[in-house]
Amino acid sequence: MKSLMTAWLATALLLVSQLAQANLTIEITRGNESATPIAVVPFAGGEGLPEDVAQVIHDDLERSGYFEPLPRRQMMDQPASANEVRYGDWKALDVRYLVVGSAEREGDGYRLRFELMDVSGEKRMLGEVVTADSGELRGAAHYISDQVFEAITDIRGAFSTRIAYVTSQGVGDNMQFALYVADADGHNSQQVLSSREPILSPAWSPDGRKLAYVSFETERPAIYVQELGSGKRARISSFQGLNGAPAWSPDGRRLAMSLSKDGQPEIYVMDIGSRDLQRITNDSAIDTEPFWAPDGRSLLFTSDRSGGPQIYRHDLASGEQKRVTFTGNYNARGRFSPDGESLFLIHRSGNGFQVARQDLESGRLVTLSDSRWDESPSVAPNGTMVIFATQQGNSGVLGAVTADGRASFRLPSAQGDVREPAWSPFMN
Amino acid sequence: MQFKPYARSLAVALSLALVAGCSSTGGTQDGSMDGTRDGSGASSTGVSDGRASGSGYGGTAGASGQQADGRIPQQRTIYFEFDSDRIRTEFEPVLAANARYLRENGNARVVLQGHTDERGTREYNMALGERRARSVEQFLSVQGVSPSQVEVVSYGEERPAARGQNEEAFAQNRRVVFAY
Numbered sequence: 001m002k003s004l005m006t007a008w009l010a011t012a013l014l015l016v017s018q019l020a021q022a023n024l025t026i027e028i029t030r031g032n033e034s035a036t037p038i039a040v041v042p043f044a045g046g047e048g049l050p051e052d053v054a055q056v057i058h059d060d061l062e063r064s065g066y067f068e069p070l071p072r073r074q075m076m077d078q079p080a081s082a083n084e085v086r087y088g089d090w091k092a093l094d095v096r097y098l099v100v101g102s103a104e105r106e107g108d109g110y111r112l113r114f115e116l117m118d119v120s121g122e123k124r125m126l127g128e129v130v131t132a133d134s135g136e137l138r139g140a141a142h143y144i145s146d147q148v149f150e151a152i153t154d155i156r157g158a159f160s161t162r163i164a165y166v167t168s169q170g171v172g173d174n175m176q177f178a179l180y181v182a183d184a185d186g187h188n189s190q191q192v193l194s195s196r197e198p199i200l201s202p203a204w205s206p207d208g209r210k211l212a213y214v215s216f217e218t219e220r221p222a223i224y225v226q227e228l229g230s231g232k233r234a235r236i237s238s239f240q241g242l243n244g245a246p247a248w249s250p251d252g253r254r255l256a257m258s259l260s261k262d263g264q265p266e267i268y269v270m271d272i273g274s275r276d277l278q279r280i281t282n283d284s285a286i287d288t289e290p291f292w293a294p295d296g297r298s299l300l301f302t303s304d305r306s307g308g309p310q311i312y313r314h315d316l317a318s319g320e321q322k323r324v325t326f327t328g329n330y331n332a333r334g335r336f337s338p339d340g341e342s343l344f345l346i347h348r349s350g351n352g353f354q355v356a357r358q359d360l361e362s363g364r365l366v367t368l369s370d371s372r373w374d375e376s377p378s379v380a381p382n383g384t385m386v387i388f389a390t391q392q393g394n395s396g397v398l399g400a401v402t403a404d405g406r407a408s409f410r411l412p413s414a415q416g417d418v419r420e421p422a423w424s425p426f427m428n
Numbered sequence: 429m430q431f432k433p434y435a436r437s438l439a440v441a442l443s444l445a446l447v448a449g450c451s452s453t454g455g456t457q458d459g460s461m462d463g464t465r466d467g468s469g470a471s472s473t474g475v476s477d478g479r480a481s482g483s484g485y486g487g488t489a490g491a492s493g494q495q496a497d498g499r500i501p502q503q504r505t506i507y508f509e510f511d512s513d514r515i516r517t518e519f520e521p522v523l524a525a526n527a528r529y530l531r532e533n534g535n536a537r538v539v540l541q542g543h544t545d546e547r548g549t550r551e552y553n554m555a556l557g558e559r560r561a562r563s564v565e566q567f568l569s570v571q572g573v574s575p576s577q578v579e580v581v582s583y584g585e586e587r588p589a590a591r592g593q594n595e596e597a598f599a600q601n602r603r604v605v606f607a608y
Binding site for chain 2: 168171198219242391
């Protein structure tokens with residue numbers, strides 16, 4: 001218990017100002033030509049609000065790659081409710097769906113009312129009143145985006161989720177690292193940890209309340225688990241050698257990880273409560289980057305047992321291990337899609353490293369990203385997008401691409417390199 | 429918070445440790461840069477040069493096979509080919525000098541810091557950096573250095589010595605550093 005307390009005390013040191021910000025902005029780099037045209041009309045009464053609610057919804061829908069929102073200047077009319085909509089005007093603009101609404105202050109917070117219309121069918125699909133506390137206006141807008149997205153696509157929206165990422169500045173022995181969490185659109189960033197030693201591999205617990213990560217703050221790699229609400233944390237793995245690549249089991253009770261305490265890096269599964277370790281791999285190769293199947297019954301991992309890095313799957317019941325990737329001589333850091341039917345990974349092509357998706361049934365591999373230095377893919381909880389680390393100029397930035405590769409965007413940062421993104425689970 | 433007094437003393441201890449760590453490894457890089465850059469000193473990152481003048485290690489970097497006079501060898505970084513943990517022949521004298529120092533100073537301890545270039549995934553590179561450092565560890569062991577004097581820590585691609593996506597930067601980053 002005492003060592004746990006010490007670990008927590010050390011946290012207090014490293015938790016630099018919660019006010020430290022590293023917000024990311026969005027740049028759409030590739031639009032989806034077959035995206036559905038939609039219009040999000042500015043909310044009536046929204047002029048004096050601290051956030052432009054309709055613009056937040058517009059940006060969410062555009063970033064998803066599923067929608068192409070109509071620019072405001074092309075709107076002939078700005079209805080505030082379903083009964084004010086003249087469908088002919090919107091049909092003339094080839095708009096398929098229409099979002100209208102109004103906003104007003106209510107006590108210390110806000111009251112938002114929105115409606116979604118099917119323009120071709122001339123019918124109202126959805127209508128709801130949303131109340132938001134002061135400071136929660138963007139959150140309310142993301143909630144509306146989630147409702148609109150699901151009503152049209154039948155896919156649960158992931159606009160109210162969060163991302164974790166690592167920033168670094170400097171070079172060699174003069175570096176500064178920080179771990180952040182932010183909204184999925186890069187806003188509302190909060191520093192979780194700051195250190196002069198490397199931080200990497202953040203992973204969200206399935207309930208979205210904790211992060212596991214690797215920190216070198218003791219000048220040795222160790223795995224920590226930190227509660228985001230309280231900032232409390234514990235060092236849960238600090239064996240001799242590598243302590244890396246933490247991955248939560250779907251039930252949140254175990255962590256898979258890579259440890260080299262017995263020589264080569266091997267995959268282990270730790271019971272978080274008891275700290276008991278179960279060894280999963282046993283060979284003279286590198287075994288790392290474990291990731292759990294959504295059903296919790298198997299693990300992906302990267303191994304160079306065939307000569308170069310390839311992805312393997314370990315069945316937890318039978319202990320059987322099968323190679324999964326065969327296209328090319330470098331495939332690593334596999335991540336299952338939420339439905340378990342495909343995996344996202346880093347694939348080396350003739351032109352560097354890209355994010356790729358492989359269908360597990362057919363084995364077919366499709367490259368999704370298009371720069372030379374892409375890494376660390378992390379899948380949105382609804383499986384529609386993958387966020388990853390890439391390079392823009394000489395800086396590390398985050399990029400995202402739809403699971404079908406049709407649309408992509410980047411999240412540049414004002415300062416330093418940004419990498420190691422981890423997309424949170426659904427938060428509600 | 430109720431932990432403040434203890435936290436403050438910890439903070440002092442930690443920052444002292446950081447200062448100590450920086451000054452000792454700061455010199456490491458400089459000496460090695462002078463000795464081992466492949467003749468193309470033109471496009472330096474600027475960082476190593478600045479540090480050299482600041483830390484006082486700069487001007488004296490000499491031959492790798494320095495006499496064992498109880499002083500830590502000047503050259504403490506060796507470099508690797510892409511995707512390789514093989515010790516290059518040209519760096520064997522560097523390893524020999526460090527091995528001799530460790531043999532003759534039984535109380536000396538060294539951390540072998542393994543590094544990779546940035547190509548490939550971070551955790552896989554963490555494993556490759558460890559493999560490089562272990563290959564140096566094995567070399568030292570064959571040269572009679574006691575295993576108790578040596579520890580391996582991989583930094584993977586997390587602490588590049590040079591920035592940029594080009595072969596010159598990559599070559600400077602694929603390294604093992606002797607941190608005494």
